Amino acid sequence: MPTATINGKEVTVPRGTAIIRAAAMLGINVPHFCYHPALSAPANCRMCLVEVEKARKLEPACYLKVTDGMVVHTESEKVVAARQAVLEFILINHPVDCPICDQAGECKLQDYYMAYDAKPSRLTTGKVGKVKVYPIGPEVVYDGERCILCTRCVRFCDQITGTSELTVVDRGDRSEIRTFPGRELDNPYSMNVTDICPVGALTTRDFRFKCRVWLMTSTDSICTGCARGCSVHLDHYLGETQRYRPRFNPEVNEYWMCDEGRLSYKRLNANRSGALRVGERDDLSWPRAARMIAGALADAQLQPDQIAFVASADASTEALVAGHEYALNILRAGRFYWTGRADGEGDAFLRCADRNPNRAGLVHSFGEQILERGADRLLKDLKSGGIRALFMMSSALPFGREAVEELAAEARKLDIFILATSHAGSLSSAATVSLPVAKHSEQTGTWVNIDGVAQTVDAAYAPPGVAIADWDVYRRLAAGADAEWPLDSVDAIHARIFSDEAAE
Amino acid sequence: MLTDILLILLKIVAVVLLFAMPIGSLMTLLGDRKQSSMIQNRVGPNRARLSIIPGLGRLPLVGIPHFLADGLKMIFKEDAIPDGADRTWHNIVPAMALFPAIVMWAVIPFHDHYCTGEIVVQNYRDICVEGQTRNFFSIANLDAGLLYVFAISGVSVYGAAIAGWASNAKYSLIGGLRSSAQMISYEVSMALSVAGAILIYGTLNLNEMVVQQGHLIGGWLPMWGIVVQPLAFFIFLGAMMAETKRAPFDMPEGESEIVAGYFTEFSSMKFAVIQLSEYVATVFVGALIATIFLGGWQVPYLYGDGFHFGNTPTAALELPYWAVIALRIGAFSFKTIFILWLQFMLRWTLPRFRYDQVMNLGWKIFLPLSLANLVITAFVVAIL
Amino acid sequence: MAVTVTKIPRPDRSLWVQSYVPEVMRGLSITSKQFFKNLFTKKDVVTIQYPEVKRDYPERYRGLHRLMYRDDGQVRCVACMCCSTACPANCIHIEAAEHDDTSIEKYPAVFVIDELRCIVCGMCVEACPCDAIRMDSGIHTHPFYERDTAFFDKPALLELGGPSVAHQGGDMKGVQGHH
Ligand code: SF4
Ligand code: SF4
Ligand code: SF4
Ligand code: SF4
Ligand code: FES
DSSP, rough: OEEETTTEEEEOOOOOOBHHHHHTTTOOOOOOOOTTTOOOOOOOOOOTTEEEEEEOOOTTTTTTTOOOOEESSSSSSSHHHHHHHHHHHHHOOOOTTTTTTTTTTOOHHHHHHIIIIIOOOOOSOHHHHOOOSSSSSSSSSEEEOOOOOOHHHHHIIIIIIOOOOOOEEOGGGEEEEETTTTOOOTTTTTTTTHHSSSSEEEEEETTTTOOOOOOOEEEEOOOOOOOOOEEEEEEETTEEEEEEEEEEEETTTBBBHHHHHHHHHHHHHHBBOOOOOTTBBBOHHHHHHHHHHHHHHHHHTGGGEEEEEEETSSSSSHHHHHHHHHHIIIIOEEEEEEEEEOOOOSSSSSSOOOOTHHHHHHHHOGGGGGGSOOOHHHHHHHHHSSSOEESOOOOOOSSHHHHHHHHHHHHHSSEEEEEEESSSHHHHHSSEEEEEEETTTTTEEEEEEETTEEEOOOSSSSSSOOOOOOHHHHHHHHHTTTOOOSSSSHHHHHHHHHHHHOOO | HHHHHHHHHHHIIIIIIIIHHHHIIHHHIIIIIIIHHHTOOOOOOOOOOOOTSSSTTTOGGTTTTTHHHHHHHHSOOOOOOOOOOOOOHHHHHHHHHHHHHHHHGGGOOSSEEEESSSEEETTTTTEEEEEEEEOOOSSSOOTTTTHHHHHHHHHHHHHHHHHHHHHTHHHHHHHHHHHHHHHHHHHHHHHHHHHHHHHTTTTOOHHHHHHHTTOOOOOOOOOOHHHHHHHHHHHHHHHHHHHHTTTSOOOGGHHHTTTTGTTOOHHHHHHHHHHHHHHHHHHHHHHHHHHHSSSOOOOOTTTTEEESSSSOOSSSSEHHHHHHHHHHOOOOOOOOHHHHHHHHHHHHHSOOOOOHHHHHIIIIIIIHHHHHHHHHHHHHHHHO | OOOOOOOOOOOOHHHHTTHHHHHHHHHHHHHHHHHHHHTTOOOSSOOOTTOOOOOOTTTTOOOSSSBBBBSSBOOOOOOHHHHHHHHOOEEEEEEEESSSSSSEEEEEEEEEEETTOOOOOOOHHHHHSSSEOOOOOOOOOOOOSSGGGEOOHHHHHHHHHHHHHOOTTSSSSSSOOOO
């Protein structure tokens, strides 16, 4: 374990640790472009040059390993001068079209320029023009002029996805990033290159020009695209999610996320329903509606066997626990089913075939057996009769359009069909009662991923209309039925969830 | 008897409608707006037009139509009475403010008594021989004229005080309190400052005072109040301005602190009437000061039959009686308007006092000074 | 924190000044001089009779906004949102879109300024890195009888605009063409 002194502070690190890592342990940030902790270090940008005593020249901090007794200075005069020089070199042909560039505001080049250089260009000759708006892949657009050739993107494709689509072509000031002939940057993780690109050279087609980064607020959240539940930064503006960016979480997704998940934020914005509807009336308050629902259920004089409760692998664990409590003790349902989105393609990296974010939570609350009673079974049982009342926790179904219509048609025949849903659709119009609920961007909730990692997220903004947190629905319904309700806060629910877990 | 009553009515109409009110509203509006604009290098109001009168077209008429426009506007404004206000008093109070301002005019002499016979000038006085004197030129020739003025101006404090109270608003109440305190304080030095003049003239009758001011000291210097009582003139002018609540004594309506003071809650014609009463009172100050200190209707060296230079029985320049009357009424009007002008001049020249300064000035400066003035005058009068 | 008291002595006034009347006279003499001067000659009157006489606005007067265009008549604005971010009144609404011409890349599909809400501070002009928005039209924002008419959209703003050939990021001599 070598010990080094960085800016006068001592640090002991495992053998083979680069100076930049050691400095980071001390809270010292060494400016860098090409270095990425998850990728190899080619040391090609020279931004991280630091002064190492007894070394003849400045050394790249991203590459040089700490040795015992090493004395490093990261902000000495020499270092700063070198940084300025590096920046000036990079900016020789850089277009500085920050007004157009989507990276502006989170651009490393901008930041370092403002921190170290901030001088007008000394260049009097013209700049070398390169390719603009080059479609390097179906989701990603490349801008040759802004590229600083750090090769992070190339290394990502080589080392993380192993697909090796990208390479550097041409030499000198003509160098650009390209795909190998006949190939496209089309792997299922391709959009990660836009995150690691330190400048605005790679941008996603989806987010291009949508929102300036400084306008958005970032909330730590998760992606609910599949059972992996990647940690993300949820960037939102004016009550709408604008994009997901992967958030470093060594237990789940490291630095990455898949393209499909990245685009799944769109579900948070599109076709949302914020209206509370009971029968024909959509002007009711929650307490009023809850009383009407309780009254209607009591009037219907149902036997437990006639009542079906459909849990959802999409809902938060809190909602599943509360829904279970409600179904057993207040609704007194006799039949339990579950729904969720249909399975998709999975792989060995991040993507899971299970496209539901909380199947683990579902099993935790309702038990393993429920998995045998899926949506197909529900449809079959509805058709064969016997069910008079149906309560669904979400409108997510593993069906195509036709089957959904079929289920909706069956559900219309029921005495009572209560649907807690965040989205409007044929199912919600078929429901007798449609209860608007929040999505994970709008409420506190816990999702348990395929490996059993539970992640609790907080609301980024307010839900639409009168929608409330999905677990809160059951508290309201219980209050409407004048029933005892032990789970009247997130904390109460958490106490139950986590004490159960501890007991297991 | 009937003719007497008719005569009095005629005089009232003449004084109030031809002199006090027109000058009060017109001159003061002009004075307030046009005069201030000129002092401040502006042009002042000049937008309202009388284009309904053929021939006037788009002439600005030095802004005079603005006062008609104001009246018209006031009439059509909503008369708002605040919640919880005393409606009865709130409605009566504008009249209470206007009443004393107008009634005070009763004793102002516009000219000496009319003489039906021959006029002989003796000792700087018109003596009416072979005829009667008729009081045509003041509404009432009261022997206690000055006391009457003080009595009525003492009543005028009610207008402001009750207006402030009846509005049921804090600003109004503060304004009302300020005005009553201020008016009562200044009444003292006001009365004491003219006491010297009363000593000299030996009368309270305003016409008699004016007659006496026709005297020429040393045969050339008119014995006007301002000549024999210069200190009293300044004190009286100051006290009277404080009485009328004009700047720099406009504490009761101090816009910067209490919106508009006691009449904050008055709108429409009620507001207009309160404003008018202030303006009429301002004109009255001019008339009263002219009467007591500037020789009233006297024109220097002009007596009943013409100009006399020195104490001579025959006129150096003979004039018909009507011409003398016209000159004298003209002189009186001129003096009144001059004092008015001076008041506005002061208003636009001096910054406002602080309230404690107002009280200091009244009680600690004006009062001792007027007392000293009275004592000295008394000595001098006794010695002479 | 210690409270310190500084005593400011009252100004020394001579009895002459303190007696007030002479000073009032002095003041009166100034105001009356002005009064008579303006009564007879109107010499010092500075009022401009507005609707009849109009004053020339200074060169840097901030009037209605306008959007500048490039040599080829395209809007200069690249929808960077710097102006709408800087705007303290939040009255600029921009929707960016991808331009067919890759050298332009980004342009404002929608650009609306609510002139009623605008406080005419000029921050937008200050913020614009592209000399795309200016307030030098010299046109006084006139009253609007309907709120919607106060929304100036891109065509309206361009109509007031003129060409600007300022280079982005300063004067770049001889920019080479693209591949
Ligand atoms: S990459 Fe950074 S420096 Fe370059 S144009 Fe974009 S924001 Fe500006
Ligand atoms: S595109 Fe971005 S990540 Fe790739 S080499 Fe260029 S600057 Fe680096
Ligand atoms: S002038 Fe100021 S308020 Fe008006 S649009 Fe520009 S930045 Fe906004
Ligand atoms: S700052 Fe200039 S370039 Fe940017 S959006 Fe506003 S007008 Fe357009
Ligand atoms: S970060 Fe070390 S050389 Fe690029």
